[in-house]
Amino acid sequence: MILPSHIAIIMDGNGRWGLKKYNDRNKGHYYGLQNINKVIEHCIKLKIKYLTLYTFSTENWNRPKKEINYLFYLFKYFYKKNFNKLNKNNIRIKFIGDLINIPKDLKPIIKKIQEKTKKNNAITVVFAFNYGAKSELINAFKSILKNKNKVINEELITNNLYTKNIPDPDILIRTGGNKRLSNFLLWQLSYAELFFVNKNWPDFNFLDLKKIVNTFTSIKRKFGGLNE
Ligand code: IPE
Ligand code: IPE
Ligand code: MG
Numbered sequence: 001m002i003l004p005s006h007i008a009i010i011m012d013g014n015g016r017w018g019l020k021k022y023n024d025r026n027k028g029h030y031y032g033l034q035n036i037n038k039v040i041e042h043c044i045k046l047k048i049k050y051l052t053l054y055t056f057s058t059e060n061w062n063r064p065k066k067e068i069n070y071l072f073y074l075f076k077y078f079y080k081k082n083f084n085k086l087n088k089n090n091i092r093i094k095f096i097g098d099l100i101n102i103p104k105d106l107k108p109i110i111k112k113i114q115e116k117t118k119k120n121n122a123i124t125v126v127f128a129f130n131y132g133a134k135s136e137l138i139n140a141f142k143s144i145l146k147n148k149n150k151v152i153n154e155e156l157i158t159n160n161l162y163t164k165n166i167p168d169p170d171i172l173i174r175t176g177g178n179k180r181l182s183n184f185l186l187w188q189l190s191y192a193e194l195f196f197v198n199k200n201w202p203d204f205n206f207l208d209l210k211k212i213v214n215t216f217t218s219i220k221r222k223f224g225g226l227n228e
Contacts, residue, residue: 144157
C-alpha cells in the first residue's frame with residue numbers, strides 16, 4: 001500500500017458557508033482559517049509529509065477591497081496566534097507565490113516564519129499565497145532566459161518554479177463543489193489524483209480526508225505505463 005506523501009488542497013467555499021450560516025462571507029473566511037489547524041493535525045496523523053494550501057490566488061485581487069483587506073487581516077492574525085504552536089509541533093512552513101507584490105507588513109512575517117521553522121520536520125505546510133500557476137511559469141521562463149540556459153528540459157523548469165525541492169502532489173482536493181483548478185499548480189498536478197468534495201471548506205473534516213487517502217491507496221497509478 002502506497003501512502004500519499006503530498007496533498008494539495010483548494011480550500012474553496014468559505015464565502016458560501018459564511019453567507020449561509022451567518023449571512024456574512026467573512027465569517028466563512030474566519031472559520032475556514034480555523035479549519036487549517038485541524039487539517040494540519042489530521043495530516044500529521046496520517047503521516048503526510050507535505051500539505052499545500054491554496055490560500056490566496058493572483059485572481060483573488062478581483063474581489064471587493066473590503067474582503068481582500070479582511071483576508072490579509074486574518075492571515076496576520078492566524079500566524080500571530082498559531083506560530084508558537086506550529087513551531088512547537090515541529091511543523092515547517094513555506095510560502096509559494098508572488099511574494100514581491102503582497103502588502104508590506106506581511107513580508108517580514110513570512111520571512112520570519114520560514115526562517116524559524118526551516119529545520120522542523122514533522123510535516124511541511126506550504127501556503128500558496130498570491131499564487132498563480134501562470135505567473136509562476138512566466139517567472140520560471142524569465143529566470144531561464146536570464147541564466148541563458150541552453151538545454152530546456154523538465155528538470156530545468158521544475159527547478160525554476162516556486163516549488164523547487166518540493167515533490168509533486170499525489171492528491172489534489174478541492175472543496176466547495178466546483179471541478180476546476182483555478183490556476184493552481186498546473187505543472188505540478190500533471191499526475192495527481194483529483195478529488196472534488198461537495199462540502200465547503202470549514203466543514204471538511206478528518207473523515208473526509210481519511211476517505212480520500214483510503215481511496216488513493218486503492219488506485220493503480222500508471223504514469224502512462226501499464227503497471228500490470
Ligand atoms: C475560498 O473560499 C477562500 C479564498 C478564495 C480566499 P471562497 O471565498 O472562494 O468561497 P466561495 O467559493 O465564494 O464560497
Ligand atoms: C480558488 O478559489 C482560490 C483559493 C481557494 C485561494 P476561487 O473561489 O478563487 O476560485 P474560482 O473563482 O471559483 O475559480
Ligand atoms: Mg470560491
